[in-house]
């Protein structure tokens with residue numbers, strides 16, 4: 001599958017390297033394809049990956065993964081060009097975070113809206129699936145699972161298009177995760193706060209970034 005990644009940073013780079021190892025062709029959509037860090041990432045990504053403009057990457061892909069900082073997300077999607085994402089599966093891994101010294105990290109919106117629903121409005125016609133937002137990127141780089149107890153980490157998904165969710169569930173499964181369908185895209189209103197629980201735990205100093213949620217059946 002041709003996968004475009006918009007936002008070739010921690011999350012985008014980890015997903016790109018992992019999906020390339022799983023046999024997919026990765027095209028990074030970036031602002032500066034010649035930047036040293038982009039060239040290094042392309043060299044580390046297996047399978048003839050490339051870095052091009054956001055617009056060219058979006059056009060070439062079957063699936064587009066979005067991993068930009070929240071304040072840059074609308075501009076990044078607009079730079080894909082009018083209608084470029086129509087009909088495409090758009091994986092939204094962003095979290096609508098804001099930082100204030102008084103509170104620290106918190107969500108910039110919620111309860112009656114979500115980042116993912118904003119993404120769907122900005123990327124007209126895209127088949128948006130919220131995923132890969134509830135853990136740190138380290139877990140996408142090397143999902144060393146199942147663990148000793150045979151558990152696989154869950155990957156929460158939310159989206160309105162069942163076929164798109166099926167494709168994203170497959171992509172999550174290929175890099176170690178068990179998909180957990182949280183419901184329609186509006187369920188991103190619950191998945192985005194869940195990311196903050198993970199972030200606070202990882203930053204508490206007691207835990208590293210190497211932990212995930214799993215479904216323990218009885």
Ligand SMILES: NC(=O)c1ccc[n+]([C@@H]2O[C@H](COP(=O)([O-])OP(=O)(O)OC[C@H]3O[C@@H](n4cnc5c(N)ncnc54)[C@H](OP(=O)(O)O)[C@@H]3O)[C@@H](O)[C@H]2O)c1
Nearest residue numbers: 007008009010011067068069070072076094095133136137
């Ligand atoms: N960090 C995590 O572990 C984690 C986990 C889950 C979800 N998330 C969410 O995922 C998103 C990305 O996080 P990150 O840690 O990967 O961020 P990051 O390392 O800062 O990477 C962000 C990337 O976005 C690119 N970018 C910025 N504006 C752009 C634009 N207009 N068009 C194209 N690319 C643009 C930046 O490239 P330039 O070089 O051009 O600036 C950079 O490569 C955030 O929304 C975050 O909340 C993060």
